[in-house]
Amino acid sequence: MNRKPIFDAVRRLLGRSFRTAEVTALDQATDRAIGQTTDQAPPAKTARRIGPNGVSLIKRFEGCSKRRADGLFEAYPDPGTGGDPWTIGWGATGPGIAPGTVWSQAQCDARLEADLVRYSAEVARALGEAPTSQQQFDALVSFHYNTGAIARATLTRLHRGGDFIGAAGEFGKWVHAGGRRLSGLVRRRTAEAALYRGD
Secondary structure (H helix, E strand, C coil), rough: CCCHHHHHHHHHCCCCCCCCCHHHHHHHHHHHHHHCCCCCCCCCCCCCCHHHHHHHHHHHCCCCEEECCCCEEEECCCCCCCCCCCEEEECCCCCCCCCCEEECCCHHHHHHHHHHHHHHHHHHHHCCCCCCCCHHHHHHHHHHHHHHCCCCHHHHHHHCCCHHHHHHHHHHCCCCCCCCHHHHHHHHHHHHHHHHHHH
16 A cells, blocks of 8 residues: 555644654554454454563663672662662562672563563553554653552553553653652663664
């Protein structure tokens, strides 16, 4: 199918050229529309997974911190609260992670892998059928990994509604922890928004 007339019409309506994420979203929407008009069964859904860019972003900001001289990693307090939630490895929190918790590098890596499967599934569920590029998905998984807020965030609602520009602008609102604006969160949200936009 020649998609150029569709893209040209939408470009004229917008009054500007497309961003990379918008091209992907329009392509996906066109594919779905074409699929709905045929008698073919829809392709089997596969679980969405975070891509290498998203994993790299998470690792860059989480770091595998507090490595001891013996090569093991120990838990450390949340930088926003100075206490709970205690964190270890690549930003892992939850039951069993408290002062004195010690893990090996293999434990840190295995927990990250398991957490990314879970967080990816939660993001996919929150987005539903909304057109989402891999870069957008990666940025949203990183955001959710850090905040746990994908189900309630305004940026999710805007994304589902196709307002990608508005959604990208929402990342910068999530920069506070323990009632304080943290420069590390500002940097992370800036990086997530850039990945989401496809910059």
